[in-house]
Amino acid sequence: MQKTLQNYIPAQAIPYVLNLLKHDDLVVKVKKERKTRHGDYRKLPNNKHQITINANLNSYRFLITLIHEIAHLEAFTKYGRFIKPHGKEWKQTFQHLMLPVLNPEVFPMELLPLLAKHFKNPKATSDTDTQLALALKQFDEPNDKHYVFQVPLGASFKLYNGKVFTKGQKRVKRIECVEVVSGKMYLFNPNAEVELLN
Template identity: 65%
Template sequence: MNNALEPYLPEQAFAPCLELIRKEAVHLKIVNSRQTRHGDYRKLPDGTHLITINAMGNKYRFLITLIHEIAHLVAFKHFGRNIKPHGKEWKYTFQQMMLPFLRPAIFPMELLPLLARHFKNPKASSSTDTPLALALKKYDAEELHGHFVFEIPEGSTFRLYNGKVFRKGPKKVKRYQCLELATGRMYLFQPHAEVELLNQFG
């Protein structure tokens, strides 16, 4: 576990994370990247706790994801398994578990104010917090070859990783309303969703 986990975490976060994994008896699997999620937690039929996290080059996102998933385990243990997965009990647990990591020895200074704001009321995914998501992307090991939805003009067409093609529409509160061309259905996209631009309008 030591050798497998160490490359994915900030240096100063490695020892406390390893201690958490041992304390909570977590079976951690690092898997090939999945587009739909960064990680997940499951209690298996034999009672063991399995956490699966994408292999990623961004150590800060990996750390947040790891603590996010361990917080599910701890919240269920303390408050019972009938709580909402991302309800107030999980939010409180996640806040408390992240606090020791929110310091300059672990995170870059530019991320700390965004993280402090995020953890006042943590969301189910840091990807829905646009300022934090955009700041974290700067530390991705992979170079971005696509575009963010907010960057492309309204009326442009774009493709997702799964091959579906959309036309960008107007902004509705915080997200963009986009038309799936094959079905005529409307979907809402986060401003920082990464897409492949096909035809720029305007």
């Protein structure tokens, strides 16, 4: 596990994370990219616990995601199985587990104010925090992807599954986009990554 983690998280966080992972009944797996999530946690039928994390995440997003999932395990263990997945017990646990790594030895200085703001009330995914998502994206491998909020009004974009949409107006939190083939309107997270079409 230590050798695998060294490839994915900032070096200064490795001892702390290894200590968090000292659960005899916990399995951590690094997976190929999944488009709908960065990671997940689940209790297996054999009473073991499993965390999976996408291999394509940059080291800072990988660390945040890993601790997010460890927080599910810790909250489940401490408060029982009837808590909400991203309720107050999970939020408090996530905040507590993140605090030791929110420092300039682990994260770049430009991320720390955004992380501090985010962790006052962490959400189910850091992707819903537009400023933080954009700041984390700068550490990704270069690609041709854009966030939906960056796409000009009326411009077309393509999803990973090949479907093409035209960007419409912004609602309170989501952006209206019309699928070109069907004419159906969908609501997009502003931070969904898409391929801009000319």
